[in-house]
Amino acid sequence: xxxxxxxxxxxxVPLVHHSxxxxxxxxxxxxxxxxxxxxxxxxxxxxxxxxAQGAAWRPKIRMTTSLDDALSGADMVFSAIRVGGLGGRSxxxxxxxxxxxxxxxxxxxxxICYALRTVxxxxxxxRQVERRAPDAWVINFTNPAGIVTxxxxxxxxxxxxxxxxxxxxLCRRVAAALAVSESDATFDYVGLNHLGWLRRVMVxxxxxxxxxxxDETALTSFEEGKLFGAxxxxxxxxxxxxxxxxxxxxxxxxxQMRAQETTRGEFLKDQQKSFYERIxxxxxxxLQAWLETxxxxxSTYLAEGRAVAGMTDRAACxxxxxxxxxxxxxLMNSITRNRPDQLxxxxxxxxxxxxxxxxxxxxPCFVDGNGPRPIATGPVDxxxxxxxxxxxxxxxxxxxxxxxxxxxxxxxxxxxxxxxxSVAAAAATLDGYVAAFPELSAFRAP
Numbered sequence: 341x342x343x344x345x346x347x348x349x350x351x352x353v354p355l356v357h358h359s360x361x362x363x364x365x366x367x368x369x370x371x372x373x374x375x376x377x378x379x380x381x382x383x384x385x386x387x388x389x390x391x392a393q394g395a396a397w398r399p400k401i402r403m404t405t406s407l408d409d410a411l412s413g414a415d416m417v418f419s420a421i422r423v424g425g426l427g428g429r430s431x432x433x434x435x436x437x438x439x440x441x442x443x444x445x446x447x448x449x450x451x452i453c454y455a456l457r458t459v460x461x462x463x464x465x466x467r468q469v470e471r472r473a474p475d476a477w478v479i480n481f482t483n484p485a486g487i488v489t490x491x492x493x494x495x496x497x498x499x500x501x502x503x504x505x506x507x508x509x510l511c512r513r514v515a516a517a518l519a520v521s522e523s524d525a526t527f528d529y530v531g532l533n534h535l536g537w538l539r540r541v542m543v544x545x546x547x548x549x550x551x552x553x554x555d556e557t558a559l560t561s562f563e564e565g566k567l568f569g570a571x572x573x574x575x576x577x578x579x580x581x582x583x584x585x586x587x588x589x590x591x592x593x594x595x596q597m598r599a600q601e602t603t604r605g606e607f608l609k610d611q612q613k614s615f616y617e618r619i620x621x622x623x624x625x626x627l628q629a630w631l632e633t634x635x636x637x638x639s640t641y642l643a644e645g646r647a648v649a650g651m652t653d654r655a656a657c658x659x660x661x662x663x664x665x666x667x668x669x670x671l672m673n674s675i676t677r678n679r680p681d682q683l684x685x686x687x688x689x690x691x692x693x694x695x696x697x698x699x700x701x702x703x704p705c706f707v708d709g710n711g712p713r714p715i716a717t718g719p720v721d722x723x724x725x726x727x728x729x730x731x732x733x734x735x736x737x738x739x740x741x742x743x744x745x746x747x748x749x750x751x752x753x754x755x756x757x758x759x760x761x762s763v764a765a766a767a768a769t770l771d772g773y774v775a776a777f778p779e780l781s782a783f784r785a786p
Contacts, residue, residue: 347420348373349380355665374410383619386626411472420481423458429605435772439765446484448759455487459742466495486533490700502686505664513562530717534583585645592648678709745782
């Protein structure tokens with residue numbers, strides 16, 4: 341099978357390669373890494389070569405800067421691009437802070453701006469996949485994942501699937517806190533990307549999640565328990581995705597962000613620059629440089645939220661995320677080998693969450709050779725559904741703005757987000773983005 345990774349010079353590509361090296365089925369025999377930046381491809385190629393040392397087998401790897409060349413004849417496409425790079429992310433996060441709004445990569449104004457830049461590129465990729473590899477499945481890693489997957493689905497239908505490691509990481513940590521095996525449990529999770537709740541954990545026909553709320557030690561033993569606190573989790577009677585910390589503790593998080601010298605994007609921009617330069621100077625140490633950089637990256641994840649919660653260093657179990665590369669491999673195996681599986685994915689709703697029509701949601705899915713089908717979630721409580729509907733309205737307005745290049749659509753997407761408390765601040769933030777990004781010139785105020 342031919343796997344194409346768009347954004348093939350990206351930092352997380354070695355995670356995918358490592359999983360494929362350990363795949364007993366040797367599902368992928370060719371990987372094509374496509375990226376517009378040759379030095380990044382070269383650096384990641386060095387990491388992959390050193391990863392494969394001593395391996396019994398590895399896929400053939402080819403690199404290219406041509407999207408057409410990469411996509412031709414592809415069986416599976418991973419889309420993991422970052423329009424504007426980490427410099428763009430830094431601006432996404434920094435500009436709203438100047439206007440008293442939260443600066444985060446995928447939620448709030450930063451997520452809307454990222455979508456405005458990314459959706460046109462993602463749509464072009466979808467159209468090229470349709471032409472060059474009409475039978476290929478596209479697995480979307482590109483953030484904001486829910487928005488981008490929904491935009492691409494208007495071209496590719498159900499053949500584009502969004503994945504995220506946050507839900508599976510949450511389920512893994514909750515299962516460990518409950519001392520139950522993941523393989524023995526079924527997880528009732530519902531939401532949008534970066535906006536979801538784990539509502540039940542079913543084992544032998546019984547929901548064991550209520551037992552967690554009664555055990556203070558277990559409830560605060562993992563990342564989400566520490567972030568949200570036992571009292572709030574008992575109040576919700578569910579365990580939220582870590583990104584809901586930005587919503588439930590918005591005032592405190594904004595204050596922390598404004599007090600920090602650097603945003604997450606600025607930190608990663610400097611870190612990645614050093615990483616790629618380090619490999620350029622010493623290619624023989626590529627793998628070691630990648631391992632050290634990844635460790636630092638994971639240990640500083642969600643730093644502002646942990647600071648608000650009074651948390652110290654991340655525990656090893658918390659840094660063991662969902663393993664999005666493992667989710668991707670399971671998804672590929674299930675589709676290409678018709679092996680039934682159940683995974684939490686970003687897919688078209690098909691009516692399983694009332695009120696969201698056929699928009700993209702993040703829910704458990706049954707997967708086989710016909711692709712994923714969302715599993716009915718049952719009624720969603722008014723609080724969760726209301727927040728989902730409000731955020732989904734912003735997401736769809738952002739998609740419409742990216743397609744129409746209309747300022748009114750963009751302003752509506754930004755000003756109606758639940759993390760934005762002022763139309764004036766939203767307009768000023770949008771103007772700041774327009775000044776920073778030439779590709780957003782269509783959204784300039786008249």
